[in-house]
Amino acid sequence: MKRTTFWALVAATLLTTACALPPFKTAEPKAEEPANMITPMTEKRETLVATGYAVISIQNHRNASQQRLLAIRASKLDAYRALTEQVYGQQLDANTTIADMTVMSDTFRARVEGVVYGAVLVSITPVGDDTYETTLSLDRRIVNDLRSLYIAQLSTKRY
Numbered sequence: 001m002k003r004t005t006f007w008a009l010v011a012a013t014l015l016t017t018a019c020a021l022p023p024f025k026t027a028e029p030k031a032e033e034p035a036n037m038i039t040p041m042t043e044k045r046e047t048l049v050a051t052g053y054a055v056i057s058i059q060n061h062r063n064a065s066q067q068r069l070l071a072i073r074a075s076k077l078d079a080y081r082a083l084t085e086q087v088y089g090q091q092l093d094a095n096t097t098i099a100d101m102t103v104m105s106d107t108f109r110a111r112v113e114g115v116v117y118g119a120v121l122v123s124i125t126p127v128g129d130d131t132y133e134t135t136l137s138l139d140r141r142i143v144n145d146l147r148s149l150y151i152a153q154l155s156t157k158r159y
Helices: 002-020 033-038 064-088 140-158
Strands: 047-055 091-099 102-111 120-127 131-139
Touching (some): 047 140, 064 120, 131 140
């Protein structure tokens, strides 16, 4: 009789406490998590910053001063390319050829395309004796405008 009473009490306790348990947590994320997870890194920063480099000695000119000017220009264009890459992304084409389970050739081609306006020239600095470094920045509001224009342009091309 004692055993029956003991097991009856255990069963009654389990049944009554099971109703009082908090609901199981689901795998659904909190309302604030998706925005943080989905938001690109570029939208979390106030400005995008890009740096470009160019070597002076390889510029195609005999005059040393002209080589410097060309290197400054090339480093600025490289910085604009890096900025465009951050705004629009980079298109990558890759091709791998395999024969007899050995890679015969592996080719990659990267392409960046876009329009950038409103970039601010932060600095043009000589690095070492033979290189120039150019840094540009772009405000997040302008990045959002550029992306909106790009998406609008894509939607008009489809029709």
